[in-house]
Amino acid sequence: VAPLADLSVWQSMRSTTFWKITFGLFACGFSMNLMGTHCMPMLQDHGFDATTSALGIGLIGLVAIPSTMVLGRIADKVERRKLLSAIYGVRGLGFIGLLVAGSVWQLYGVAAVGGVVWAGSIALSSAILADVYGVKKVGVLYGWAYLGHQVGAMLSAWLGGWGYETHHTHWVAFGAAALLLVLAAGVAWSLRPAASPAATAA
Numbered sequence: 001v002a003p004l005a006d007l008s009v010w011q012s013m014r015s016t017t018f019w020k021i022t023f024g025l026f027a028c029g030f031s032m033n034l035m036g037t038h039c040m041p042m043l044q045d046h047g048f049d050a051t052t053s054a055l056g057i058g059l060i061g062l063v064a065i066p067s068t069m070v071l072g073r074i075a076d077k078v079e080r081r082k083l084l085s086a087i088y089g090v091r092g093l094g095f096i097g098l099l100v101a102g103s104v105w106q107l108y109g110v111a112a113v114g115g116v117v118w119a120g121s122i123a124l125s126s127a128i129l130a131d132v133y134g135v136k137k138v139g140v141l142y143g144w145a146y147l148g149h150q151v152g153a154m155l156s157a158w159l160g161g162w163g164y165e166t167h168h169t170h171w172v173a174f175g176a177a178a179l180l181l182v183l184a185a186g187v188a189w190s191l192r193p194a195a196s197p198a199a200t201a202a
Contacts, residue, residue, distance in 0.1 A: 003192070005134035012133050012141055020187045021125050022148040024088060027184035028121045029149030030156040031091060031177040035060075038160035039098065042170040046099075048107065056107045063115025071120040075127060084124045085188035087117040092181030095174050132192060152180075 004012060012018055035057065043053035075083055094114035101107040125145065130138040156173060163172025 002132055002134035004132050009137055009140055012137060013144060017132050017192055018141060018145065020191055021129060022145045023187055024121065024184040025125055025145050026148035026152040027088065027180040030152035030180055031095065033153035034156035034160055034173055034177050037157045038173060052104055056111045059108055059111040060115040060118050063112050064118040067116040068119045072123060075124055080124055080128050081188055081191040084121060085185045087120045088181045088188055089185035090117045092178045092185065095178040099171060099174050
């Protein structure tokens with residue numbers, strides 16, 4: 001039984017768990033859109049040609065296809081807050097890895113690891129909202145929480161351009177993404193502990 005299922009939508013949106021999920025989605029949107037808008041020029045500025053840069057970014061999406069399905073299965077077996085925390089933490093380290101990659105194989109290795117955790121946070125966030133507030137409110141609560149994702153996406157696109165034009169480095173935006181993701185990992189870990197999905201189903 002969802003522990004906060006009796007709360008109204010407004011009461012749910014004022015609760016700590018909702019804002020923790022929203023912050024995580026903010027960090028998720030910040031990092032995803034930064035990757036889409038500024039990763040190509042960042043990698044080219046770091047010495048990779050256009051084809052290698054594109055293949056590295058594409059590898060993230062390729063690996064994310066099977067890994068997201070695997071993460072879905074894992075999420076039915078282990079505590080979701082811990083899995084979400086691991087996803088954010090690994091992704092944060094991946095952004096640092098992209099900044100310091102010095103060879104093609106280092107780039108592809110970081111991309112492959114990053115792809116494993118690339119898309120898992122979206123489904124896990126909605127699943128946790130359902131676990132805490134019940135399935136009847138998950139649609140509207142996730143819709144409002146996802147607004148944080150889009151605000152993060154907007155800010156990262158701007159910061160990537162401003163940071164490079166002002167300070168002549170991609171570390172401003174990509175470092176901010178890594179920091180936000182590591183913070184999101186800590187916030188996710190601090191979510192209300194719950195019984196494992198497997199135990200609940202039993």
